[in-house]
Amino acid sequence: MAENMIALETARSIVLEHVEPTEVETVEAWRAVGLPLAEDAVTDIDLSPFANSAMDGYAVRSADLAGAGPESPVALEVIGHEAAGHVFSETVGAGQAVRIMTGAPVPAGADAVVKYEIVEVEGGDGNEGSRAVFRAPAPAGDNVRAAGLEAHAGEAVMRAGEVVSAAGAGLLASAGCSTVAVRRAPRVGIISLGTEIVSPDTVPAFGQIRDANASALMASALAAGAEPRFLGIAPDDEESICKLVLEAVASCDFVITSGGASAGDYDYVGALVRREGEMLFDRISLRPGKAITFGMLRGVPFLGLSGNPAAAYVGFEMLARPAIRAMRGYSDLARPVQMVRVEHDVPKRQERRFYNRARVERDEATGELAVREAHSQNSALLGTLHHANCLLMVPEGLTGYTAGDEVPCVRIDIDEGTVL
Ligand code: AMP
Ligand code: MG
Numbered sequence: 001m002a003e004n005m006i007a008l009e010t011a012r013s014i015v016l017e018h019v020e021p022t023e024v025e026t027v028e029a030w031r032a033v034g035l036p037l038a039e040d041a042v043t044d045i046d047l048s049p050f051a052n053s054a055m056d057g058y059a060v061r062s063a064d065l066a067g068a069g070p071e072s073p074v075a076l077e078v079i080g081h082e083a084a085g086h087v088f089s090e091t092v093g094a095g096q097a098v099r100i101m102t103g104a105p106v107p108a109g110a111d112a113v114v115k116y117e118i119v120e121v122e123g124g125d126g127n128e129g130s131r132a133v134f135r136a137p138a139p140a141g142d143n144v145r146a147a148g149l150e151a152h153a154g155e156a157v158m159r160a161g162e163v164v165s166a167a168g169a170g171l172l173a174s175a176g177c178s179t180v181a182v183r184r185a186p187r188v189g190i191i192s193l194g195t196e197i198v199s200p201d202t203v204p205a206f207g208q209i210r211d212a213n214a215s216a217l218m219a220s221a222l223a224a225g226a227e228p229r230f231l232g233i234a235p236d237d238e239e240s241i242c243k244l245v246l247e248a249v250a251s252c253d254f255v256i257t258s259g260g261a262s263a264g265d266y267d268y269v270g271a272l273v274r275r276e277g278e279m280l281f282d283r284i285s286l287r288p289g290k291a292i293t294f295g296m297l298r299g300v301p302f303l304g305l306s307g308n309p310a311a312a313y314v315g316f317e318m319l320a321r322p323a324i325r326a327m328r329g330y331s332d333l334a335r336p337v338q339m340v341r342v343e344h345d346v347p348k349r350q351e352r353r354f355y356n357r358a359r360v361e362r363d364e365a366t367g368e369l370a371v372r373e374a375h376s377q378n379s380a381l382l383g384t385l386h387h388a389n390c391l392l393m394v395p396e397g398l399t400g401y402t403a404g405d406e407v408p409c410v411r412i413d414i415d416e417g418t419v420l
Contacts, residue, residue, distance in 0.1 A: 005290065005352070007285055008284055011292070011294065012319060012322060014281060015303070021328070022184040022329075023183065024182070025183070026180070026181055027180065028178065029172040029178055030169040033166055033169055034163065034164065036161050036182070036330050036331065037159070037160050038160060038181040038182050040158070040159050041172055041177045042154060043174070043175035044154075044176040045175075045176065046153050047152075047157065047171075051144055051145065052102075053100045053145070054102065054113065054143045054145050055113050055115040056100070056115065056116045057117075057119065057143065058076070058078070058098065058113065058114050059082070059100045059106050059110035059113050060092070060112055060113070061096075061109060061111060062112045062138050062142070065112075065114075065137045068134045068136055068137050068138075069137075073120075073133045073134065075131045076096055076134070077095055077097070078098070078127060079128060080098050080127075080128055081127050081128065082101055082104035090107070090108075091107065092109035097132050098110060111141065111144065112143065113138075114138045114142070114143070118136065161331050182329070185226055186225075186227065186254055187226070187251065187253050188255070188256060188320075188324060189229050189251065189255040190218050190228055190230050191214075191233075191256070192211045192213055193236065193258065194233070195236045195237075197233050197259065198210060198211065198233070200215065213258040213259070214230055214233075216309065216312065216382065217256055217305075217320075220320070221324060224320070224321045224324040225324055229248075229252060231244060232244055236268060238268055238271065238272070241260065249298045249299075253300065254301050254303070254323060254327070255300060256302075256316070257302075257305065258305045258312040259307030261292070261293065261307060267293075269304035270282050270304070272297075273293055273295035276298075277298065277302065278295050280296070281294050285396055286318065286352060286353055287353065288310045289315040290306075291311075292315050292319065303315070303319060303320055303323075309385070310384070313382075313385055334416075335414060335415070336410075336414050337411070338360065338369075339408055340370065340390075340409050342373070342392065342401050342403060342404070343373075344403050345400065346394060346401040348399055354392075354394040355391035356392040357385050357391065358392040359372050371390065389411065390413070391412060
């Protein structure tokens with residue numbers, strides 16, 4: 001590896017060593033969807049709190065129906081009913097049954113429920129005063145959901161670190177956890193560097209470029225779980241850059257710049273970090289985006305990405321996204337990697353690690369997954385990235401792949417977990 005160039009994994013560990021989880025805050029349970037809990041969520045009651053019916057039907061004593069059969073029907077006296085908000089509070093005695101709705105508490109004395117469809121009703125409408133006739137036994141526990149099936153009072157229904165799903169928000173509500181503890185979204189400051197860069201709401205003059213990176217990085221930061229803040233564009237002069245970046249570290253938990261990093265130009269960003277803070281690395285074995293600066297400025301992690309839109313995107317994905325997720329308390333920091341057969345040769349001419357924009361798709365004819373390379377790997381093209389759903393990885397030490405190889409694809413369209 002070239003001098004000063006460190007492996008991506010080393011760079012990622014350095015970044016992760018320099019971020020800390022944000023403080024814990026309390027939010028409504030449903031707002032925690034997609035977030036990891038910061039503390040165990042404990043139920044204050046049994047779930048469910050009482051044994052209840054899994055069917056609309058009749059609550060019975062299984063012993064009463066032991067002898068019931070097609071030729072030996074058993075008739076029970078219906079002594080009451082259970083409906084929403086109407087609880088039958090007496091005890092079911094021998095020869096008696098209670099009309100019951102799904103989810104209603106199984107009354108004392110009864111130990112099974114027989115579904116309505118297989119019960120014949122005599123002498124009434126099926127409620128009090130009628131007789132219910134059964135032609136099959138009902139084993140104890142039949143169609144009864146036991147109390148505490150899901151959890152007992154005092155038990156955790158969700159552990160710290162577990163990511164809340166939509167169904168999970170419902171479970172938390174059942175457990176009385178209408179609010180839960182999560183980590184606050186880290187404030188991530190985004191700055192664009194370059195004398196040629198202009199705001200997207202202006203029409204660029206000849207030689208000017210609209211600021212695409214700020215929007216892409218703000219969106220990436222938001223999707224990663226941060227609260228992004230755009231802090232402006234600074235021209236390529238040391239004083240303006242220094243002023244904006246130092247303002248940013250005063251108000252943010254993590255600061256990201258793009259631009260001002262290409263080899264050949266004066267390295268304003270590197271100079272700033274060396275002068276005002278601690279430089280931790282400035283070259284990574286990575287393409288696109290080898291010129292990535294990371295350091296600490298006034299105690300705040302600072303990441304300087306190259307200006308090429310694809311380089312900025314890949315640099316964010318590989319370093320900033322895991323850092324933001326660590327700050328938010330996720331244990332799974334990386335995107336899933338999937339092995340997929342590549343349809344074309346993928347040459348690599350440099351020793352550096354490559355991440356090629358590509359798409360994993362199911363081949364209509366064979367039904368198998370295939371990875372197709374994007375038409376262009378030109379790092380100025382954001383459209384290519386917009387259509388990509390993966391970054392096809394070619395590691396150091398390989399000169400590329402040949403069509404038919406199984407290759408690792410980082411699924412940039414999936415937040416975490418395993419691709420099935
Ligand atoms: P630099 O890292 O400043 O050398 O930038 C590399 C390339 O990316 C140049 O062509 C820049 O014009 C372009 N670039 C830099 N910043 C941005 C930005 N914020 N939006 C779009 N393109 C950019
Ligand atoms: Mg520049």
